Amino acid sequence: MTANELKHIIPQGETTTVQFKKRTDDAYKMGTEMVAFSNSQGGLLIIGVDDKTGAITGLTFGEIQQTNALLVNAASENVKPAIVISTQTVDIDGQNVIVATIPQGKDKPYKDNKGIIWVKNGSDKRKVFSNTELRVMMQNCGNLAADKDSVEGSSYKDISLSTLRHFLYERYTAECVAAGITNTLIQTTEIDAIVNAIDVNFTIGQLLQNISLMDEKGQLTLSGLLLLGNSIQRYRPVFTVKCVSFVGNSMATSEFRDKMPDREIEGSLLHQYNAAISFITRNLKSIQVEENFNSIARLEIPLDVFVEILTNALIHRDYYQNSPIRLFIFDNRIEICSPGILPDSVTEDSIKEGISKPRNQLLFDNAKYLLPYTGIGSGIIRAMKSYNHITFENSYAKEEFVVTVHRQEIDKESVQDKPKSVYDGVQDGVYDEKILAFAVMAKSRKEIMDLIGLSTHSDNYERYMLPLLKKGLLAMTLPDKPNSKNQKYITTEQGKKSLMRAEK
Numbered sequence: 001m002t003a004n005e006l007k008h009i010i011p012q013g014e015t016t017t018v019q020f021k022k023r024t025d026d027a028y029k030m031g032t033e034m035v036a037f038s039n040s041q042g043g044l045l046i047i048g049v050d051d052k053t054g055a056i057t058g059l060t061f062g063e064i065q066q067t068n069a070l071l072v073n074a075a076s077e078n079v080k081p082a083i084v085i086s087t088q089t090v091d092i093d094g095q096n097v098i099v100a101t102i103p104q105g106k107d108k109p110y111k112d113n114k115g116i117i118w119v120k121n122g123s124d125k126r127k128v129f130s131n132t133e134l135r136v137m138m139q140n141c142g143n144l145a146a147d148k149d150s151v152e153g154s155s156y157k158d159i160s161l162s163t164l165r166h167f168l169y170e171r172y173t174a175e176c177v178a179a180g181i182t183n184t185l186i187q188t189t190e191i192d193a194i195v196n197a198i199d200v201n202f203t204i205g206q207l208l209q210n211i212s213l214m215d216e217k218g219q220l221t222l223s224g225l226l227l228l229g230n231s232i233q234r235y236r237p238v239f240t241v242k243c244v245s246f247v248g249n250s251m252a253t254s255e256f257r258d259k260m261p262d263r264e265i266e267g268s269l270l271h272q273y274n275a276a277i278s279f280i281t282r283n284l285k286s287i288q289v290e291e292n293f294n295s296i297a298r299l300e301i302p303l304d305v306f307v308e309i310l311t312n313a314l315i316h317r318d319y320y321q322n323s324p325i326r327l328f329i330f331d332n333r334i335e336i337c338s339p340g341i342l343p344d345s346v347t348e349d350s351i352k353e354g355i356s357k358p359r360n361q362l363l364f365d366n367a368k369y370l371l372p373y374t375g376i377g378s379g380i381i382r383a384m385k386s387y388n389h390i391t392f393e394n395s396y397a398k399e400e401f402v403v404t405v406h407r408q409e410i411d412k413e414s415v416q417d418k419p420k421s422v423y424d425g426v427q428d429g430v431y432d433e434k435i436l437a438f439a440v441m442a443k444s445r446k447e448i449m450d451l452i453g454l455s456t457h458s459d460n461y462e463r464y465m466l467p468l469l470k471k472g473l474l475a476m477t478l479p480d481k482p483n484s485k486n487q488k489y490i491t492t493e494q495g496k497k498s499l500m501r502a503e504k
Contacts, residue, residue, distance in 0.1 A: 006090055006092055010054055015122075016043070017043035017044065019051075020050065024067060024070060027073050027074040027078055028112065030045070030074040031075075032116070035111060036118040038104065042103045047098040047099075057095070059097065071085065072085075079111075079113075080110065132320055139318070145362065146222055147221065147223040147360035148212065149221065150217070150222075154219050154224075158225065158231070163228050165191065165194065166186065166187075167369050168186075172197075175197050176197050176198070227363070239324070243265065243327045244259050249331050257283065258282070272314065277303070278451055280327070281299065285299070286299060300410055308373070309379075315363055316338065316364075320340070321340045334405040337401075337402045343357045391403075391404045432467075435451070439491045445487070469489075474495055475490055475491075
């Protein structure tokens with residue numbers, strides 16, 4: 001720390017990461033300040049500056065010696081567990097001040113020697129009494145994980161069997177295929193037969209316990225509920241996504257273009273993801289790529305951007321925060337607000353470089369078998385490569401991480417209305433990728449047509465779904481009963497390979 005740097009910092013006053021002291025002779029009080037910094041973002045204790053006026057009062061040689069000894073004593077005896085700090089004496093125009101650097105702690109929560117936990121509260125500090133806040137602290141430094149917690153009262157009966165079948169096939173593809181259970185047969189195969197193909201020594205309960213999606217009492221862990229549950233909201237009502245499209249650029253308006261009812265998005269993470277993507281596609285503008293009327297239309301913002309950001313929000317949000325993800329669409333931007341700040345050591349800049357620190361490791365490791373992500377921390381990089389008008393805010397005040405996708409001005413003549421029928425000039429194949437990505441888990445004809453904004457009329461089916469079936473990219477789950485009311489459609493292995501090539 002240089003004198004010029006301090007001359008810039010001091011006039012700005014005390015903040016969450018900067019504290020002034022004119023003098024100090026109380027090791028306990030210094031310990032409480034260090035505890036607050038350690039439990040928050042870390043910071044600087046600058047001694048020799050009046051905390052009321054910002055005037056540089058300086059320290060004598062004797063005071064410097066005494067203060068250094070007191071700070072070291074406070075860090076080792078008045079902070080539990082003890083911390084390591086660094087101190088520096090800086091000459092500012094003939095006045096010596098001590099700058100003590102307190103790092104953000106990696107073993108939270110820290111306490112003073114009376115057992116009190118402190119955190120920064122603006123430029124001041126406060127005591128912590130909330131168990132939830134303590135869990136968040138421990139989670140952020142890797143000492144606790146919400147996704148591994150058991151969900152009291154839950155059981156195997158809360159699992160969606162179709163989601164479970166899909167998950168088991170994706171996780172144990174080689175074992176299933178070796179037993180003759182293909183992608184098209186998985187939804188009609190008994191769970192016991194699938195488990196037997198994976199390991200003859202396991203029951204489904206033992207298998208789920210082995211991968212930590214169920215505990216030894218038969219209760220689902222939070223990861224198990226989020227990934228496989230029929231209704232997350234029965235046990236965790238606010239673990240959902242609130243989707244609202246506003247008129248204008250402020251939440252203060254009373255006008256909404258669109259608002260998704262809670263019942264339409266409640267369900268597993270995969271269901272929430274699909275519902276949120278559908279909400280986005282129906283509220284963004286479609287623009288004509290080329291001048292001719294029959295040219296392919298595309299969304300004003302590439303869908304890949306939201307695939308990555310939504311997946312990150314669902315997997316990496318703080319599940320100790322009792323609040324939903326918020327998806328807000330304004331005239332000039334789209335905001336995805338995830339509960340909880342970024343985990344320790346992760347910043348807005350580091351995530352742009354692909355640096356990832358999963359908050360929910362168990363969920364992170366298993367969600368890739370259901371949600372469209374690679375699991376290697378490259379999602380944000382891909383989103384920014386597709387569209388570079390994206391900003392990030394790690395808001396300590398609101399305790400949330402906000403991704404803002406800024407909408408650009410579009411020539412009104414290039415905007416296309418969403419097609420209502422096959423005769424609206426949309427070129428064949430324009431929805432192939434969207435349908436294949438959506439149907440990685442079996443979907444009905446209505447669900448697929450709802451996704452692309454069309455009716456279930458046979459003409460629409462023949463134009464948008466039948467070609468995928470003929471190419472072997474999409475398959476019926478009941479091929480022997482093509483007209484069954486229970487018929488669904490699922491992306492084949494060939495279809496998934498086609499998707500991967502398209503992403504590249």
